[in-house]
Amino acid sequence: MPSILPGFEYDIFISYRQKDNKHDGWVTEFVDHLKGELEATFKEDISIYFDENPHDGLLETHNVGKSLETKLKCLIFIPIISQTYCDPKSFAWQQEFCAFNQLAKSDPFGRDIRLASGNVTSRILPVKIHDLDPEDKALLENELGGVLRCIEFIYKTAGVNRPLRAHEDHPQDNLNKTYYRDQVNKVANAVKEIITGIKRHDQPDGEVSKEGIKVRSQKPKNRKAGIAIVSVLALALIVLGYFFIPELLKSSEPVDKSIAVLPFLNLSNDPEQEYFSDGMVDEILDRLVKVGDLKVISRTSSMQYKNTKLPLKEIARELGVSAILEGSVRKVGNTVRITAQLIDAKSGFHLWSDKYDRDLSDVFSIQSEVAQNVARELKAKLTKKENDQIKSAPPTTDQLAYNFYLKGNDYFSKGEWSLALEMYTKAIQEDSLFATAFAKRAKTYSILYWTKNELIKNPYLKAKEDIKKGLQLNPALSELKLAQAISYYHLDREYDKALKILDELKKEAPNLADVYAYTAFIWKRQGKSEAAANELKHAMQLDPLNAGYFLYLSYLYESIKQFDNTIELLKTGLSYIPDFRKFNLQIFYACLDKTGDLTAALNESGLREDEVQYQVYYYTSQFNKLIEFIRQDTTIQRDKDMQDTYEPKIFELGLIYYLSGNKTLCKIYADSAIAHLKSKIEEIPNDDRFYATLGKCYAFSGNDKQAIACGKKAVTLMPVILDANNGASKERDLMEIYIFTGNNDLALDKIEYLLSIPSDLSVGQLMIDPIFDKIRNLPRFQKIIESARKEMKVN
Numbered sequence: 001m002p003s004i005l006p007g008f009e010y011d012i013f014i015s016y017r018q019k020d021n022k023h024d025g026w027v028t029e030f031v032d033h034l035k036g037e038l039e040a041t042f043k044e045d046i047s048i049y050f051d052e053n054p055h056d057g058l059l060e061t062h063n064v065g066k067s068l069e070t071k072l073k074c075l076i077f078i079p080i081i082s083q084t085y086c087d088p089k090s091f092a093w094q095q096e097f098c099a100f101n102q103l104a105k106s107d108p109f110g111r112d113i114r115l116a117s118g119n120v121t122s123r124i125l126p127v128k129i130h131d132l133d134p135e136d137k138a139l140l141e142n143e144l145g146g147v148l149r150c151i152e153f154i155y156k157t158a159g160v161n162r163p164l165r166a167h168e169d170h171p172q173d174n175l176n177k178t179y180y181r182d183q184v185n186k187v188a189n190a191v192k193e194i195i196t197g198i199k200r201h202d203q204p205d206g207e208v209s210k211e212g213i214k215v216r217s218q219k220p221k222n223r224k225a226g227i228a229i230v231s232v233l234a235l236a237l238i239v240l241g242y243f244f245i246p247e248l249l250k251s252s253e254p255v256d257k258s259i260a261v262l263p264f265l266n267l268s269n270d271p272e273q274e275y276f277s278d279g280m281v282d283e284i285l286d287r288l289v290k291v292g293d294l295k296v297i298s299r300t301s302s303m304q305y306k307n308t309k310l311p312l313k314e315i316a317r318e319l320g321v322s323a324i325l326e327g328s329v330r331k332v333g334n335t336v337r338i339t340a341q342l343i344d345a346k347s348g349f350h351l352w353s354d355k356y357d358r359d360l361s362d363v364f365s366i367q368s369e370v371a372q373n374v375a376r377e378l379k380a381k382l383t384k385k386e387n388d389q390i391k392s393a394p395p396t397t398d399q400l401a402y403n404f405y406l407k408g409n410d411y412f413s414k415g416e417w418s419l420a421l422e423m424y425t426k427a428i429q430e431d432s433l434f435a436t437a438f439a440k441r442a443k444t445y446s447i448l449y450w451t452k453n454e455l456i457k458n459p460y461l462k463a464k465e466d467i468k469k470g471l472q473l474n475p476a477l478s479e480l481k482l483a484q485a486i487s488y489y490h491l492d493r494e495y496d497k498a499l500k501i502l503d504e505l506k507k508e509a510p511n512l513a514d515v516y517a518y519t520a521f522i523w524k525r526q527g528k529s530e531a532a533a534n535e536l537k538h539a540m541q542l543d544p545l546n547a548g549y550f551l552y553l554s555y556l557y558e559s560i561k562q563f564d565n566t567i568e569l570l571k572t573g574l575s576y577i578p579d580f581r582k583f584n585l586q587i588f589y590a591c592l593d594k595t596g597d598l599t600a601a602l603n604e605s606g607l608r609e610d611e612v613q614y615q616v617y618y619y620t621s622q623f624n625k626l627i628e629f630i631r632q633d634t635t636i637q638r639d640k641d642m643q644d645t646y647e648p649k650i651f652e653l654g655l656i657y658y659l660s661g662n663k664t665l666c667k668i669y670a671d672s673a674i675a676h677l678k679s680k681i682e683e684i685p686n687d688d689r690f691y692a693t694l695g696k697c698y699a700f701s702g703n704d705k706q707a708i709a710c711g712k713k714a715v716t717l718m719p720v721i722l723d724a725n726n727g728a729s730k731e732r733d734l735m736e737i738y739i740f741t742g743n744n745d746l747a748l749d750k751i752e753y754l755l756s757i758p759s760d761l762s763v764g765q766l767m768i769d770p771i772f773d774k775i776r777n778l779p780r781f782q783k784i785i786e787s788a789r790k791e792m793k794v795n
Helices: 028-039 056-062 064-069 091-106 134-144 181-200 223-251 273-289 300-306 312-319 359-375 382-391 401-415 417-430 434-452 459-474 479-493 493-510 515-526 531-544 547-559 563-576 581-595 597-606 609-619 623-631 649-660 665-685 688-701 703-718 724-740 743-758 763-768 780-792
Strands: 010-015 048-050 074-081 110-113 120-121 154-157 160-163 258-263 323-332 337-345 350-359
Touching: 010 091, 010 181, 010 547, 028 048, 028 154, 028 181, 048 763, 064 350, 074 181, 074 258, 091 134, 110 581, 120 181, 120 609, 134 323, 134 337, 258 273, 258 300, 258 312, 258 531, 273 300, 273 359, 273 401, 273 417, 273 531, 300 312, 312 609, 323 359, 337 547, 359 382, 401 417, 401 743, 417 434, 417 623, 434 459, 479 493, 493 515, 515 531, 515 547, 515 724, 531 581, 547 563, 547 581, 563 581, 581 665, 581 763, 609 623, 623 649, 649 665, 649 688, 665 688, 665 743, 688 703, 688 724, 703 724, 763 780
Parallel strands: 010 048, 010 074, 258 323
Antiparallel strands: 110 120, 120 350, 154 160, 323 337, 337 350
């Protein structure tokens, strides 16, 4: 029986390995059921080529050229994917699967066709009867040019991986929860969708043939009367249009143009090439984030789904997007094959796919083409500037420099700063005109300066030098502008200059989450808590799984005493990123700040047993046990790691000995910390954080005058009027110094002040933190707590 469309021999070709049918006739049984399901699905008869005889002419002659002209010339190719099918040496693989894949691409319809819904799908419709080995899956995806999508007939229980049969005794025991009849029905429905799409291939949308229009003859009427009637109707339509058409246009639903780019599969058979496949995703994202008519999810969130088995629909739901771009990268020597496919997350259908086999020097054009195709398929409106940015010139023509740059980005994403700097430096050494590498290295230096990391000397000056050099090379580069804004924020605290650049970047790269996040950081420092929260929420829409954003927003809520919002936000963060332990610790502090109830806070937090033990020892003043715990617990050993920061572990031990009343050991640790902190101040004379900690250490050592002087110096360097966030922290440090030096009235003044502004001081802490033990029984202190608790109940 011929195909329902002229020029084709069959509608469906069933491809399989004979050994998968020889034992129990599974393929024969499947074909019989499929025929019955197709009869109930189509009005016309659907022809299937199924070679049940191993001596059929196609297999017997091996005359591939002639075979391709006949039996393989079909509308839909259904391979039965088994544990044995993916064998490059087998006839079914080479002369059927690969042959049809090439043949379909050259016929009038192409291998991938557009469905009635507007989605794109392949005419290869795999039916899978076994879970596959990774290498077999990679082989399939490499030939298909994208991620494998199958209709599965697999029965799975512990230790079982076999085809699902038509009459299972206990189908509910199947871990896949699939029923044979349902799966056959899915195949038939997919066949119908594909054939319908093929039939529509040559029909222009909305076109009506002239033969289909019949004009009914009418008797002549009075022309004047007709003209009058037409005029009245026209006037009425104009009036109706004036009032109602704008409203109809307003109420139309906007097209959802949101996308996440998932990590591309590394098919290079070399784990060391993982950075390259990840780098291709980064470069495509760098182009897409500049399109204002799209919502593009940032790398930090999309990379959470690397090697995930979560369904695309669930990933899209978590990220809040309508489309997913996925693909693979195979890099061999100086050649690269990149496949990409855009998938509608709701339906699972392909909107677009393509495969690129290029020389490495042409990899930038692939990135641009993919970004352009994504924008086109999502119907994004591109401005001329956005279009130019997508098609921008390569950042470097030196392949070795680009390779070092991609490795630097990979290390940067993992927080391995020294290795990132090493790679960026090598990239710049290879190509001294590589402006983007200067931008990324400057950003790294700025972060190292802010975190007081001693891996690199003089990161402040080096960041400034890189920005200056980069701006000389390409002042319009968005990455350089962001690096400059970050340097104004981290290095110079020139917030207005940083905000001006960030406002420019919102127009140039409207999907760059960091732009909104840094704006929020600055506004929080300027005391604009509500505006900062809204800006950070915008950043979280673009980067919803960024743990740092969750944490920072929780700090912001906590500083304005919105403890319930803080706790709810952190629990939401835990639902997405359950392994991020800082969420649990912050839930504990927020609960403690809210109630002052240690037991309730511990129960709510979900802290580990060792973390609970630390908090119990501290807040119940079991300081000897706490000191022993710190010395023995490897999770809190920070001698080496913390020596480059403003609160070394020796300071932590000095504080605990001070609270325990052991003045001798307190002084020993305090003096050691003082020597360390003074050496840091010699390097960076005006760092408020070093002065604040130094002041506390002087207090522990008994030098009250120098303690207060250092505390005041920190406040002078970082006043609240300059920085509402860090300024409040300096005021709190001075408050603690006043307590440690016995200046109770000055300490109480500071407590009242801190409770009146956004700060991290709360009533709960006043009630339970041992730091306040020496003043807790003072009448004025009790009155402050009582007043603050009433204020909390009112609000």
